[in-house]
Amino acid sequence: MLINSGNWFIKLALIFLSLLVIAFSCFLSKGSNNLEFVMLLLLSLLGMLFVVSSNDLFFLYLSIELMSLPLYILLGSKKSIMSIESSVKYFITGSIISVFMLLGVSLIYGYFGTTNYLELKDLLMGHSETLGPEEFYIGFCFLLILATFFFKLGLAPFHFWVTDLYEGAPLTVIYFIALVPKLAIFIAFYRLFIVTLGGFFLANFYVYEIYFALGLFSVFVGS
Numbered sequence: 001m002l003i004n005s006g007n008w009f010i011k012l013a014l015i016f017l018s019l020l021v022i023a024f025s026c027f028l029s030k031g032s033n034n035l036e037f038v039m040l041l042l043l044s045l046l047g048m049l050f051v052v053s054s055n056d057l058f059f060l061y062l063s064i065e066l067m068s069l070p071l072y073i074l075l076g077s078k079k080s081i082m083s084i085e086s087s088v089k090y091f092i093t094g095s096i097i098s099v100f101m102l103l104g105v106s107l108i109y110g111y112f113g114t115t116n117y118l119e120l121k122d123l124l125m126g127h128s129e130t131l132g133p134e135e136f137y138i139g140f141c142f143l144l145i146l147a148t149f150f151f152k153l154g155l156a157p158f159h160f161w162v163t164d165l166y167e168g169a170p171l172t173v174i175y176f177i178a179l180v181p182k183l184a185i186f187i188a189f190y191r192l193f194i195v196t197l198g199g200f201f202l203a204n205f206y207v208y209e210i211y212f213a214l215g216l217f218s219v220f221v222g223s
Contacts, residue, residue, distance in 0.1 A: 007052065007053065010052050010183075010187055011049055011052060011053075013183070014045060014048050014049065014052070014180055014183060014184060015045065015049075017179060017180045017183070018041060018042070018045045018176070018180055021041065021172055021175055021176045021180070022037075022038055022041060024172055024175065025037055025038075025172040028171070028172065036077070037074065037077060037172070040070040040073055040074050041070065041074065041176065043066070043069075043070045044066075044067050044068075044069075044070040044071055044074075044176075044181070045180070046066065047063050047064070047065070047066030047067030047068070047069075047070075048063075048067050048180065048181060048183075048184035049184075050062075050063035050066060050067075051063040051064060051067055051184045051185065051187070051188045052184050052187045052188060052191075054188060054191075055116060055117045055118070055191075056115050056116050056117065057105045057108060057109075057115035057117075057120075057145070057192075058105060058109075058115050060188060060192070061098075061101055061102060061105055064098075064101070064148070064152070064185075064188075065098065067181055067184065068094055068098075068152075068181075071090070071173075071177060071181065072087055072090060072091045072094070073087070074169075074170075074173045074176075074177075075087035075090055075165065075168070075169045075170075075173060075177075076088075077170055077173065078168070078169065078170045080168070082167060082168030083168045083169060083170065084168075085164070085168055086164050086165045086167065086168030086169055087168075087169075089161060089164050089165070090161055090164075090165050093151070093160075093161045094151075097147060097148050097151045097158075098148070100144045100145075100147050100148060101144060101145050101147075101148035103144055104141045104142065104143070104144030104145040104148075105145065107140075107141040107144075108120070108138075108141045108142070111137070111138070111141070117191070117192065117196045118196075120196060120197070121196045121197070124138070124197065142193075142197065145192075146193065149185055149188070149189045149193075150214070152181065152182065152185040153182055153185055153186065153189075154182070154218075155214055155215075155217075155218045156214065156217045156218040156221045157217070157221070159218065165177070166178075
């Protein structure tokens with residue numbers, strides 16, 4: 001309920017941050033090649049707005065792809081070897097992690113017959129008391145999706161792409177990728193794994209301990 005009530009605030013924050021990046025880009029570029037940058041950034045922003053509004057796993061997957069595809073092009077907009085290299089690396093690794101998410105969503109749909117958040121929450125209520133083979137299977141399916149969130153957030157051990165990306169990307173693109181998409185992904189992560197699936201994972205797995213360990217791992221190893 002908290003996320004739903006603040007949904008418009010989150011969307012306005014994403015729009016505001018994107019407009020700041022566009023204004024900064026216009027200031028630096030003096031109008032040269034700015035139209036392509038603005039259109040790609042707005043297309044990625046549209047995907048982010050869909051991401052924070054998603055209440056279905058398939059729609060979330062498509063929204064993340066819509067958000068990510070323009071970013072691959074923006075990374076190569078510097079037209080240097082390092083910029084193109086970072087764009088290709090991000091595209092390849094992003095495509096691989098996208099397969100994991102699609103596999104997880106497909107397995108969940110095959111098991112439950114639905115990918116809607118509220119319906120999944122109701123169906124998982126019966127699995128919150130015991131820990132057996134079915135619960136491990138469900139946990140594995142959502143682990144594939146969780147890997148996608150960790151990759152997009154740049155958390156260790158899924159942080160290997162960050163250094164190459166920041167080294168070769170244009171400055172304005174770095175500002176944008178470092179903040180705006182991660183905010184959208186974090187909100188989607190909160191809605192899915194805390195609000196919707198929090199009861200199931202808290203009952204069967206040490207999720208807070210895992211999140212804490214990954215946070216420390218990202219601070220000391222990722223940095």
